[in-house]
Amino acid sequence: MKSKVYFYNMRASKASQAIPKKIAKLFDVAGFKNIIKENDLVAIKVHFGERGNTAFINPVYVRQVVDKVKANGGKPFLTDSNTLYKGSRANGVDHLVTAIENGFAYAVVNAPIVISDGIYSKDSMEIEINKKHFKSVKISSNVVRADSMIVMSHFKGHEIAGFGGAIKNLAMGCAPAAGKQQQHSTVQPVVGDHCRACQMCLKNCPADAITMVDGSAYINPEKCIGCGECISICTYDVIKPQWGTAMDSFIERMTEYAYGAYSCKRDKIAFINFVINVTPLCDCVPWSDAPIVPDIGILASFDPVAIDQASYDLVNQQLGHSHSALGDCGHGLKSGEDKFKALHPETRGEMQLSYGEELGMGSRDYELIELK
16 A cells, blocks of 8 residues: 655745645644654654754744644654764754754744753664664664654755655664764775865864875774765865765665664654755755755655655656756756766665665655645
């Protein structure tokens, strides 16, 4: 049976079509109230955005879900886990400060923030999954302990995963630093020619694995933890992953982690994807590039595979923006062309979908129900 994915486009010509109203309607029509019992502690999984990034989900949009949870008897809290790399969200204190700076203050979102893995990313629980790469995975304690969870994801590109949506939000976003490291353990970046010696990678490496040798960055493979931060932070596109079977393993590991987070909330979890501000890179980088396609809409489902498949399909159906990073690729602008492959040619983002389906997390076969 096809999984139902509910969809609102971005067009509006009257107050009843305002985005906040559409989010509330999606919540109701999709039946999200059914995963909430009276006094449930409801985790609303969001990405607060790195300092300097502006493409993350608008806090006003998050407020609509908070208010619906409260209206249905739940006690919502916003949550995310700390990052593996150095940055403005590497510990619980800085993470809270960044979230507030980015607009997620209580006065705006109407809910408290609880960092899911504690102040030093040490608070996690082992969840047994018995899959290809992992017998068990480390999931942030407050994700496991929450009575139910609504995962709100900004759908966008990613330099290693190809794209990020609900599956990646479950995988990386619900794991402590140690869990993120387990997922990234096969990623071994290398420095190509023409390093500009800006030392941004050196300053941001959480493992202190990068030094300067003969005027160029050098990554010590014995120290490297594979987090990929140097790949994201290199503005000259000099540092690249070593593509191949190791990268396939990364996608599988990431998807198994997503399965772990999903399985500990099965029947008490729902998903909302925002296919707007579809940027080339994730919200972990401290900037936001121009969107690669027009704003498309908002989707809701109980199936993380189906909602990501629908989001992926909707993006690829669009005409790309020629003034975005897609315009530099030489292809990907036409309707039907894979936008994420054009941006990140060596990635295999669709493996998230196929392996997620294989694991039993959901179905790629979906029914898109457009609301009016």
